[in-house]
Amino acid sequence: METNHKELVRLILAAIIGAGGYGIHILVNSPLIDPLVVSLILGIMVRALFPDIGDIEGGLSLPTRVFIPIGLVLYSAHNLNFTRFAEVHLDMAILLLLVMAVYFLSIIISGRVLGQKREITYLIANGSAICGASAIVITSPAVDAEPDDVSISLLSVTITAMTALFIIFPFIATISGMTDRSYGILSGMVLQFTGFIRIAVGNIPYLERVMSGEGLLSLALSVKAVRYLGLLISIPIFASMIKGRFQIPLVLWIFLIPGIAGTLISRYDEYLYSEIMIPFIRPVHVVSWSIALSAIGLNADIRGLFSNNGAKALIMAFTGFFSAMVVFFIGYNLLRTLSL
Amino acid sequence: MQNDVKQPASSLRNKIIISFFMIIVIGGILINLSFQYVLKESLTAEQLNAEMIKNISSRFISLSSGLTILGCLLVLFISILISRKITDPIKRLNEVVNRLANGRLDTRIDYTSDDEIGQLTQGFNRMAGELEHAIKTTQAQKEFIEGIVAAVPAVLIILNDRYEILSTNIGPDKSHIPIKPRDVVDILKRELFRCFKTLECQRREVTLPPVCNEGAGVSGVDEDAMTFLAEVSLIDRRKEGAIALISLTDITTRKKAEEELRKRVDELERFRKVTVKRELRMEELRRRIKDLEEELRRLRG
Numbered sequence: 355m356e357t358n359h360k361e362l363v364r365l366i367l368a369a370i371i372g373a374g375g376y377g378i379h380i381l382v383n384s385p386l387i388d389p390l391v392v393s394l395i396l397g398i399m400v401r402a403l404f405p406d407i408g409d410i411e412g413g414l415s416l417p418t419r420v421f422i423p424i425g426l427v428l429y430s431a432h433n434l435n436f437t438r439f440a441e442v443h444l445d446m447a448i449l450l451l452l453v454m455a456v457y458f459l460s461i462i463i464s465g466r467v468l469g470q471k472r473e474i475t476y477l478i479a480n481g482s483a484i485c486g487a488s489a490i491v492i493t494s495p496a497v498d499a500e501p502d503d504v505s506i507s508l509l510s511v512t513i514t515a516m517t518a519l520f521i522i523f524p525f526i527a528t529i530s531g532m533t534d535r536s537y538g539i540l541s542g543m544v545l546q547f548t549g550f551i552r553i554a555v556g557n558i559p560y561l562e563r564v565m566s567g568e569g570l571l572s573l574a575l576s577v578k579a580v581r582y583l584g585l586l587i588s589i590p591i592f593a594s595m596i597k598g599r600f601q602i603p604l605v606l607w608i609f610l611i612p613g614i615a616g617t618l619i620s621r622y623d624e625y626l627y628s629e630i631m632i633p634f635i636r637p638v639h640v641v642s643w644s645i646a647l648s649a650i651g652l653n654a655d656i657r658g659l660f661s662n663n664g665a666k667a668l669i670m671a672f673t674g675f676f677s678a679m680v681v682f683f684i685g686y687n688l689l690r691t692l693s694l
Numbered sequence: 695m696q697n698d699v700k701q702p703a704s705s706l707r708n709k710i711i712i713s714f715f716m717i718i719v720i721g722g723i724l725i726n727l728s729f730q731y732v733l734k735e736s737l738t739a740e741q742l743n744a745e746m747i748k749n750i751s752s753r754f755i756s757l758s759s760g761l762t763i764l765g766c767l768l769v770l771f772i773s774i775l776i777s778r779k780i781t782d783p784i785k786r787l788n789e790v791v792n793r794l795a796n797g798r799l800d801t802r803i804d805y806t807s808d809d810e811i812g813q814l815t816q817g818f819n820r821m822a823g824e825l826e827h828a829i830k831t832t833q834a835q836k837e838f839i840e841g842i843v844a845a846v847p848a849v850l851i852i853l854n855d856r857y858e859i860l861s862t863n864i865g866p867d868k869s870h871i872p873i874k875p876r877d878v879v880d881i882l883k884r885e886l887f888r889c890f891k892t893l894e895c896q897r898r899e900v901t902l903p904p905v906c907n908e909g910a911g912v913s914g915v916d917e918d919a920m921t922f923l924a925e926v927s928l929i930d931r932r933k934e935g936a937i938a939l940i941s942l943t944d945i946t947t948r949k950k951a952e953e954e955l956r957k958r959v960d961e962l963e964r965f966r967k968v969t970v971k972r973e974l975r976m977e978e979l980r981r982r983i984k985d986l987e988e989e990l991r992r993l994r995g
Contacts, residue, residue: 521719525759665711
């Protein structure tokens, strides 16, 4: 009885914090303020102030179990649009595949070398190579991650992404004399968060202009969209590795089926999809995941980031990022040389 | 060396490095962003041409971002050095504490510094010295008491109110005593119960049957039973329970002598009884003879 009451209180609190996170995102109106990250940080802050709130005996809390699948269905219908993948050229797709493979391999190998928990390794790998917070949220139930694993992974990927976006990218782009197109592709291939790609493309340093702003954003987001496909492979592999037997987790079907449905709808009625469905789907999926992440934050301990696992997670996230950057530059310059 | 302490889930070194890193990264981002914003605004306000803006901005961005990256690396390096400076003596202290916990009482830390960790190590060395002295003194006292106890002819058994034996002097020194402390406790449970209840000393003579005494270092079975005078007394009473002492004094020889004496007395009594009976009979016979002599004299006379 008391447990049910506590779960209800936690649900209401998570809903308030999640809605608050989304509200801040809308108010600030900046892609930098990712509602998922804001909700997680707010949840962690509330937990730090009221430590008794978050005591869940193992596993994920009720709001997380409810809102992750809801958000997943809508997220997939919104983002897993297979027609967009055709917009990426074959050479770029091959380079992207290579970058993603290096992201995965470098993070998994560094995780092994450092003796990191497998759950955190897989969450960071998916969060870095695919799509930041969303990939971490999708992967967490498949690998039976604990709230601390999710928060450590998410915070380390966020810190790496912010360092990349504001310090490393402008520096590399300026000293290497990149064009805005190269910068857009680099962002689409290497940056972890979709929101950060928007910022990167929207605030390009003074580089050589070869594309319009809109075209550049579309290119970067198309490249990013292909990365979502990685979840179809990584989730069953990681879930099978954690459980010790081949498994296609339910979460994959929840992810795949709405994606196919969304693609079909967009193909047959673009107006219905982009003008009616998407404006409804996007905020609902973001709010659902904001609530889920605030619940994870309520159940997580900020000290986790300063723990040994947190330090290893940061090293792994940076290792993955730098490895992917190196591969991108080698591959991209190779492609340019070949095309010349 | 046995290391009982598990590897901690978080280390001070990581906390220091991550804190430094986070500060420099967040600070770097904020400074870079604000400078870039101010630069952009200023250059646009000056209405410079695009090429000039590009050149100035590029130089500025490469310099500011490059310096931030350099700063990050430098801070990372410094934080590693600082954390090492702080955590190394703590690690050594931890190792020494483990060694001390494993019984190496002569362990000390060789670290001199005028900071808090230096004070901590000095305090630790002093504590370790006093601990070593205290333990050695206690050990010596214990050995002294054990020596005295071993010299006491009586058997001593110390037990708690759950009838668990805490200590006894039956051991190699008293291996000739063919009894088991457990049997003694079982036999004297009634006395122990009364003692714990009334806090009064209880006495009883107990005869312990001959036992196979392998536990006390003697194999085989003793022929004769032994008799003891058992005295149960309370020696400590605390919240968590009471402790009693059973003292057994061997009175087997005395009992045997008493038995012998009693047998002699009985024999003498029996002899006395027989002698007295015969004397009485003789007296009666003498009286009869006398009566018969008087009768004869009357008949003659």
